[in-house]
Amino acid sequence: MRPGGLRGLHPPRTDRGRLLLLLTLAAVVTVFTATVPLLRDWFDLRVYHGTVDSWIHDGGRIYDYRVPGTPYGFTYPPFAAVVMLPMALVGLRTAIVTALLLDLAALAFVVRVCVGPRWRRYGWYGAGLAACALAVFEPLRDTFSFGQVNLLLLALVLADAGLLASGRNRWAGVGIGLAAAVKLTPALFIGLLLVARRWRAAALATAVAAAATGLAALVAPDASRFYWTRALWDTSRVGRLDYVSNQSLQGVLARLGVETRAVWAVLVLAVLGWWAWRARRAVAAGDWRAAFALTGLTSCLVSPVTWVHHLVWLLPSFAVLIHAGRPRVAGALYAVLCTSVVWLWFDDASGVGGFLGGNTYTWITLGLLVSLPVGYSPAERRPTNPRTNATAAPPSTAAPAMNAASGQPGGSATATVTGTVVPVGAAVEAGPEEGKEEGKEEVAEAEAAVETGAGSGPAPGTGRGRGRARSASSEPTGSTRPAAANPQSSSERASS
Numbered sequence: 001m002r003p004g005g006l007r008g009l010h011p012p013r014t015d016r017g018r019l020l021l022l023l024t025l026a027a028v029v030t031v032f033t034a035t036v037p038l039l040r041d042w043f044d045l046r047v048y049h050g051t052v053d054s055w056i057h058d059g060g061r062i063y064d065y066r067v068p069g070t071p072y073g074f075t076y077p078p079f080a081a082v083v084m085l086p087m088a089l090v091g092l093r094t095a096i097v098t099a100l101l102l103d104l105a106a107l108a109f110v111v112r113v114c115v116g117p118r119w120r121r122y123g124w125y126g127a128g129l130a131a132c133a134l135a136v137f138e139p140l141r142d143t144f145s146f147g148q149v150n151l152l153l154l155a156l157v158l159a160d161a162g163l164l165a166s167g168r169n170r171w172a173g174v175g176i177g178l179a180a181a182v183k184l185t186p187a188l189f190i191g192l193l194l195v196a197r198r199w200r201a202a203a204l205a206t207a208v209a210a211a212a213t214g215l216a217a218l219v220a221p222d223a224s225r226f227y228w229t230r231a232l233w234d235t236s237r238v239g240r241l242d243y244v245s246n247q248s249l250q251g252v253l254a255r256l257g258v259e260t261r262a263v264w265a266v267l268v269l270a271v272l273g274w275w276a277w278r279a280r281r282a283v284a285a286g287d288w289r290a291a292f293a294l295t296g297l298t299s300c301l302v303s304p305v306t307w308v309h310h311l312v313w314l315l316p317s318f319a320v321l322i323h324a325g326r327p328r329v330a331g332a333l334y335a336v337l338c339t340s341v342v343w344l345w346f347d348d349a350s351g352v353g354g355f356l357g358g359n360t361y362t363w364i365t366l367g368l369l370v371s372l373p374v375g376y377s378p379a380e381r382r383p384t385n386p387r388t389n390a391t392a393a394p395p396s397t398a399a400p401a402m403n404a405a406s407g408q409p410g411g412s413a414t415a416t417v418t419g420t421v422v423p424v425g426a427a428v429e430a431g432p433e434e435g436k437e438e439g440k441e442e443v444a445e446a447e448a449a450v451e452t453g454a455g456s457g458p459a460p461g462t463g464r465g466r467g468r469a470r471s472a473s474s475e476p477t478g479s480t481r482p483a484a485a486n487p488q489s490s491s492e493r494a495s496s
Contacts, residue, residue, distance in 0.1 A: 015125075022128040029135045042096050043067070045147025047074060049087045049095050055220075056088040062223040063231050075231070075238045078216035078224045079181040080149075099147045106155040107134065113158045114289070114319035136338045142309035150312045153179040157189055158292065158316070160205075164198065165288040173201035177208025181216075184232075185310070188299045192291060195276050196283040238305050244346050247361040248306035255349045255358060268302045275369065285375035293317040297369040301362070311337065311361060317368045324373035333364050 012018045047067055051074040054060035062081050066073045074081060087095050111130065122130075134140055143150050156175035163172040173193065179186035187209070193202035217224040231237060239246070242254035249267050258264075275298040282291040296313035300306045314337070321330035345358030356363075 018125045018128075022125070022132070025129070025132040029132050032136060033141060040142060040145035042099075042145070042147040043072075044149075045096060045099055046092065047072060048084050048147070049092050052081060052084050052088045055081065056085070061226075062220060063226055072239075073237070076183055077181060077213065078220050078227055079212045080183065081223070082216050082219050083182060096147065100144065103144055103151045106151040107140070109155045110151065110158055110315060113162050114316055116323075133334070137315075137334065138337055138340055139309050139311035139314070142307075143312055146309055148309050149182065150310055153183055153186055154296075154312055154315070157186055157296075160189070160201070161288050161292040164201065165286075169198070169201060171204075172198070173204035173206075174208050176201075177205040178212060180205070180209045181212035185299045185303050185313075188302070189292070189295050191276075192279055192295045195279050196291065235304050239307075241305065242349075244342055244349055244358055245307045246305055247300070247308060247311065247342065247359065247365070248303050249301050249362070250304045251306065252355075252359050252362055255354065271298060271301050271369070278369075278372075278374065282374040287374050289316065289323070290320050290372060290374040293320045294369060294372060294374075297365050297372070300365050301369065308342070308361065311365070314365065314368070317372055320372055320374075326373065333368070336364060337361065 012021055047065075050067060051062055051065045054065045055062055062074055062078065064073070090098070111134075140151075142148070156179040159175040160172050163169065173190075176186060176189045176193070180190060190202055190205045190209070193199075193205060213224075235241060240254075241250055243251070244255070246254070249271070250264055253264055253267075275294055279291045279294050282288070282294060293316035296316055300310060300313055303310070318330045318334055321327070321333075342358055342360050345354045348354060349358035
């Protein structure tokens, strides 16, 4: 087919065309969300608000409250109720608006951490496309519609991921500790810190979780005693294990009619062993993004109950796939998670069809845990300081030269000074606007090194012009070396 035959498939090149496309997509997304999924009427938020309101104003007990007309009540550790105490000061509508704003802020932070510094490249058009894509992601739809806390916990955990990836380890672990005190599932990230041998961060996370739990015990001693001795072990408080929304390994076994805990324990141990091996490899490669993504996947699999809205923990995995150059795989799996396909087996998940289709999200989570690529974060590290490279190079009689290394990804330049390769310009994946100023500074530093660091070469300036004309493949110093590298129709509740 001639290239012109695909002209109609090209994205719009003008701002007007992009705006029209975004408006069209927004309309489609609005119609989809208004007609396909069943809105959850902020059910979980009503559980939170009703619990603290009854506790503070009526003298009720935290774990005795039930939403009127339902058997569902508060299921989180007592510290979560302590954190939610400000809800007792406002009405339900104000609490809903506040929760929506907090979730939006948390989602923006999560996207910022997952995308990395490249987010500035995409501008308003990219932000609009991302918003449309995120709006149809079923776990996010349910998180907003239920008024759930998962996005806030994910943001806390990824804040620690950012600290560890940047080397600012002083406060790493605080976010994980707070998240684990609010809900038990994020406690697996403390295990990640132990697997990674980040002893200080693991100790800090454990200390923060313990301090928060101790504070809750002081504020609500009876509730703390009841939770840790009885409520924690009673999975019936959160709903039926065989409910189709439960997309964990335990949910799969429950829908198969397997009731023995021994089978589940063996599967959990196998998954944890695989996770520990892969997470250790990711950390060894400096890929904290993949390590945290693998841990989020594992927490969803090994938790006894993983409702569909808990699968927001899969979002970092899609970012890893895109960063690793597999956008088609990420898009295909993401699209499946937008379809609400598991609800087709709401009434009957038996047979081969029910086993495969009713557990679709579990299979996606398991597949990502097995095959998620790791080791791609080092390619985004900042280039080595040219001045350091120039001074560390041994004396050489070779003429200094500036070499445009066409073999580098993204066309990043390198400078060869007395036989030393010096990266110049923005990071490999940075866009022109993002790396412009940094690139100018690095080019200036490299040129200064060329002029002053040779000692025994041609006069300043002669090497630079000649070096720009030379190709990377002709450089004998190895300058071509890669840079471091009808759904949801049931009224039955998928509880928090």
